[in-house]
Amino acid sequence: MTTYPNGIKAGRRSLLRGTAGLAALGIIAPQLPGLFAAASAQPKEAAVFNHPGKHKDLALLGDKPLVAETPEHLLDDDTTPTDKFFVRNNGGMPDEATNPDGWKITVEGEVNAKLELSLGQLKQRFPAQTHRMVMECGGNGRSFFVPPGRGNQWTNGGAGCAEWTGVKLADVLAAAGLKDSAKFTGSWGTDPHLSGDPEKRAISRGNPLSKSMDPHTMIVWGMNGQPLSHIHGGPVRLLVPGWPGSLSTKWLSNIVVRSTPHDGAGMGGTSYRVPVTPIVPGSSNDGKSFRDMEAMPIRSIVTAPANGTRLAAGTRRLALRGAAWGSSVGVARVDVSLDYGQTWQTASMAAPRNPFDWVRWTHSMPVSSDGYYEVWSRATDRNGVSQPIVAANWNPQGYGANPINRMAVMVG
Numbered sequence: 001m002t003t004y005p006n007g008i009k010a011g012r013r014s015l016l017r018g019t020a021g022l023a024a025l026g027i028i029a030p031q032l033p034g035l036f037a038a039a040s041a042q043p044k045e046a047a048v049f050n051h052p053g054k055h056k057d058l059a060l061l062g063d064k065p066l067v068a069e070t071p072e073h074l075l076d077d078d079t080t081p082t083d084k085f086f087v088r089n090n091g092g093m094p095d096e097a098t099n100p101d102g103w104k105i106t107v108e109g110e111v112n113a114k115l116e117l118s119l120g121q122l123k124q125r126f127p128a129q130t131h132r133m134v135m136e137c138g139g140n141g142r143s144f145f146v147p148p149g150r151g152n153q154w155t156n157g158g159a160g161c162a163e164w165t166g167v168k169l170a171d172v173l174a175a176a177g178l179k180d181s182a183k184f185t186g187s188w189g190t191d192p193h194l195s196g197d198p199e200k201r202a203i204s205r206g207n208p209l210s211k212s213m214d215p216h217t218m219i220v221w222g223m224n225g226q227p228l229s230h231i232h233g234g235p236v237r238l239l240v241p242g243w244p245g246s247l248s249t250k251w252l253s254n255i256v257v258r259s260t261p262h263d264g265a266g267m268g269g270t271s272y273r274v275p276v277t278p279i280v281p282g283s284s285n286d287g288k289s290f291r292d293m294e295a296m297p298i299r300s301i302v303t304a305p306a307n308g309t310r311l312a313a314g315t316r317r318l319a320l321r322g323a324a325w326g327s328s329v330g331v332a333r334v335d336v337s338l339d340y341g342q343t344w345q346t347a348s349m350a351a352p353r354n355p356f357d358w359v360r361w362t363h364s365m366p367v368s369s370d371g372y373y374e375v376w377s378r379a380t381d382r383n384g385v386s387q388p389i390v391a392a393n394w395n396p397q398g399y400g401a402n403p404i405n406r407m408a409v410m411v412g
């Protein structure tokens with residue numbers, strides 16, 4: 001009984017707080033085919049996440065380091081409010097900056113002149129921009145793998161879509177002057193390793209220069225119109241949209257431009273890497289032949305009604321709302337099914353504001369009778385690639401699981 005996906009947990013938590021939830025009936029939406037587990041075998045209510053400025057219904061996945069995901073029904077806003085945005089730390093948190101504008105960032109390596117900039121100088125020297133973009137943990141969806149991947153058992157809530165304000169990383173790199181040898185970047189934050197050993201880094205990730213030069217890749221100090229909060233990497237972080245969230249270095253202090261791929265903690269082996277040729281689920285592998293994860297796969301979620309909602313007897317229409325994002329080519333379509341995928345209907349989508357924004361979708365779906373229904377959602381990208389039925393391309397650390405979304409409602 002190890003494979004209960006935590007989506008159940010998230011749904012169950014909200015139900016336990018409600019008055020007429022399905023949990024009370026012992027009915028919980030399974031997230032994987034065949035897992036119709038008895039309520040008694042369900043995980044206990046998730047630990048409560050208590051942090052100033054964060055929503056109390058975020059689901060705590062880990063304490064040390066601090067990791068909390070957003071239940072799907074809390075992702076129902078067009079723009080994810082900061083209090084509902086997931087949190088993923090790999091180490092501790094640095095002390096909070098007392099003088100944010102004095103925070104220093106250095107840029108060095110394959111550049112003509114090493115740059116040292118305070119946040120105040122960064123704001124003055126380069127044009128600011130604001131974009132609404134998804135940031136998503138590379139491990140989002142991990143709990144859907146069978147057998148489970150190693151690490152925090154994310155359901156679909158290791159993602160959010162906020163408005164980020166800052167400058168283009170490309171402008172800052174250009175100011176340092178890129179040498180011909182510049183091919184990759186790497187970055188560090190100031191968060192301490194959990195062991196307390198100052199020689200060790202919690203995480204330090206990097207990507208090809210081309211992604212750093214994308215005008216949507218930013219050094220940000222603002223989130224949803226407010227100064228970037230400490231827990232989200234304030235006063236300043238990287239925001240590398242569309243690729244694993246781990247690249248979006250919080251508490252950003254150092255950027256290095258390199259001729260070879262970055263070699264920080266969290267690079268190489270099986271870290272943020274996926275098989276090129278599929279491997280046997282559950283097998284061990286050193287990841288040497290894997291490739292670095294780049295664009296996150298396409299995903300859709302249902303954000304309303306909440307998983308486990310009980311609707312009045314006689315309800316004959318479901319007003320569904322959700323979101324879809326991911327894929328390097330953009331979301332083309334979202335389909336929903338009320339009959340376990342036998343028939344699908346296409347939802348209406350709002351246009352995304354930029355290639356890294358999510359798509360909000362809505363659909364009004366007829367219900368033929370009272371009873372238990374599962375709502376499935378499936379997004380398809382512009383290349384015709386859809387979410388698989390079950391998590392695909394198993395890998396030891398559980399990256400890239402994006403099966404169709406499943407949630408349940410009870411009518412009557």
Ligand SMILES: Nc1nc2c(c(=O)[nH]1)N[C@H]1C(S)=C(S)[C@@H](COP(=O)(O)O)O[C@H]1N2
Nearest residue numbers: 086087088089090137189232245246249250
């Ligand atoms: N310095 C630093 N940056 C970091 C991390 C970290 O632990 N330390 N975690 C990364 C990971 S794995 C993710 S998914 C995102 C999470 O950002 P958030 O906590 O603001 O949601 O930050 C990334 N940046």
Ligand SMILES: [Mo]
Nearest residue numbers: 137138245246
């Ligand atoms: Mo992550």
